[in-house]
Amino acid sequence: MSTPLIEIRSAPHVKAPRTVEMIMRHVVWSLLPICAFYVVQYGISALASIVVVTATCLLTEKFFIRTGTQSGQLTDYSAAITGLLLALTLPPGFPLWMGAVAGLVAIVLGKAIFGGIGHNLFNPALVGRAFVQAAFPTSIATYTPSFLTGRFTEFIPSSVAWPLMIPADTVVWMQSKQLDALAGATPLAKWKFDGVMANAVELLTSLSGHMAVGPAPALVLLCGLYLALRRFMDWRIPVAILGSAALTAWLLYAVDSTRYPNPFFMLFSGGLILGAVYMATDMVTSPVTPRGMWVYGALIGLLTVVIRYYSGLPEGVMYAILLGNAASPLIERITQPLTFGRGAPGRSREGTPGYVSRTDADAAIPKKRFLRNKPKK
């Protein structure tokens, strides 16, 4: 017998099939139906926006990987997620060149300067959006109604503005569609500045015509559910965010129902659902400890409602998540898991020496609690 080559590796010698690429790929897949519906709502402008922003993100990422200044590779899909998410948070009629700027900033300032995947402190997509919010405040606040006629044949005029040029005002264009200027305001802005509140069901599905809303919350929740069930996303964070936002909104609503909107409106308007399901759950920028995830989610939910109610801005999800990202190292530090055996001595169920076997307990206490250990007949 010829001596075979011997491989020596350190244990463990088996490995779970899950990889980073696999997680990211599933997130991208789950985003595709949301993008598709978004395109149905807003037509080719939305499609162009998604394509341009995502392509910019990918190209920028490629550049920084080529120069060797950042870890990861294009096939890990993380830049694709950033691009798609960023495009979904921008208004559909957002000028394409500004979208490209947002994508560039998202990768450069949000990711590459920190060292690439795994090293960034803030969600790159939100860094990009925060930048364009500060740089182009008018354009980012200009929404157009959904389900306009002819949305698949003509661009929204603001989309196709020349680079570095101020985009055309959409008011004139909307008047030509027999819509008043108010139709272009988001439900949150309408509530904040005009006191008009939208119906919760309409908000949830985004199917009612001519409402200026982002991706449909119901669809986002559905796709998020898929990710959570396949364990590609942690379910605790969205539950914590939505729970804390709903609780805060409900408390304020109970105090003064004329001044504050009902909690359903809070949950389903604006970007809260998208932010809670896709932005805040970004693994890299959220705490790694289970208890930390609850704290982090609760903080974001609370901040969102507070910003929406008490600041000059109609929308607060982005800043709430960025603040949550900033706080997450601190949260992680104070929520380390409880190490085995370090719990309070009283925590153990049967801490005392007079232990009764579960088989005996099974005989004494009928069924229920010890279902699994019944001897087979």
Place this chain on the structure above:
Amino acid sequence: MKFLNYFRGETFARGIHPPQHKETATMPIRRLPFAPRLIVHLSQQVGRPARPLVRVGQEVVRGQPIAAAEGFISVPHHAPASGVVEAIRLHPTANGPWGEAIVIRVHPGSTQEVLWEQPQYLPALDADELIEAVQDTGIVGLGGGVFPTHAKLKVPKEWPVDTLVVNGCECEPYLTSDHRIMVEQPADIIAGIGIVRQLLGGPRAIIGIEDNKPDAVEAIRARLPDDGSVSVEAVPTKYPQGAGEMLIKTLAGREVPPDSRSYQIGAYVQNVATLAYMGALMPKGRGFIERVITVVGTAVDRPGNYLVPIGTPLRFLLDYVGARDQSLEVVFGGPMMGQAVGSLDTPVTKGVSGILVFRGRDVAERAARKTYPCIKCGECVECCPMGLNPSTLGMLAAKRQYELMSERYFLGTCFECGSCSYVCPANIPLVQQFRVAKRILREKAAA
């Protein structure tokens, strides 16, 4: 509804579910023939190496003591076959460094009959004599710990033990040797439990068996003594259920505090194979010369549970089971915590419960996976049975901040089950780094 186990208080928190691969579970134990040369290492145990009792050229018979224990934390070794002592020389061990070993050239006519024994009536012995009798068999912790069993049995008087936890979980994938012992030798296990109970002052015994082995549960349940002192529990199948601390948590609901021994909370854990061999060997006064080993893996043509004489060289064993390939990875123990062996001249030692042989190309495929920076997905935190934070520990290890790891993140609690490395999607060698960190810290503490 498996995840509800923990909430119903049936098992420990977290843990993982790797594919089980218990293909050899239904294969009865078969004997392996004697190799032409058997190599008995003097140090197969934790503690000091044994002292040889034989000279080169001396004839030995199967079962004869050939090396004596050197002090209390040490065990004697016995001749696994009749033959001639050919040499006492350095030989490769699984850990890497070569160790002194007695090489026996086996007589071609050596029979399976054990020719050296000293029958004894165990109930008449007092505690010290009984511990001595355990030491004379040369048994060590067969689950892989290889700590001398008699030394572990010397529980300080001030800590009364009320629960004897018998570990029949065998949670490592692939391994089925304990399973077969439980199915085929339940009487030996009960006898072994009797000896340990006699020593510890009669605590009640609970045998914990993972619920993927219903036949083992049935086999043992049929042999339980009538007085109700021993009971069998089917525990949820989850890795690492077979870790002592985890099984105590599952069966007795108690957590062993850090830096403590399990007897300090009144529990004592013993592996089921160790007990089976104690029960089989001690009444006859025999030595521990062979054990059941699962040989399995992608490269093995004839996998199975073999009764292997201690000292059988790996080359002979692999030839017998038909493991041939361009390149191989040979692991002593289970896939999660086992030790990869560097030389085919390494002999089987007392602590080997399984031998896994993988084809080199399977291993290469796994090794080719790209390693990413930690994406903080939290998988490792959700699986660490000790409630550590492997993600943060891994990042600190990469920065070599070992003191911080042990002071703030309780590195010392880690028992290296490997769950974190198994699940990590970024393919970060977490437990491997922790092993290095622990070793460096130990060396620093010793210096």
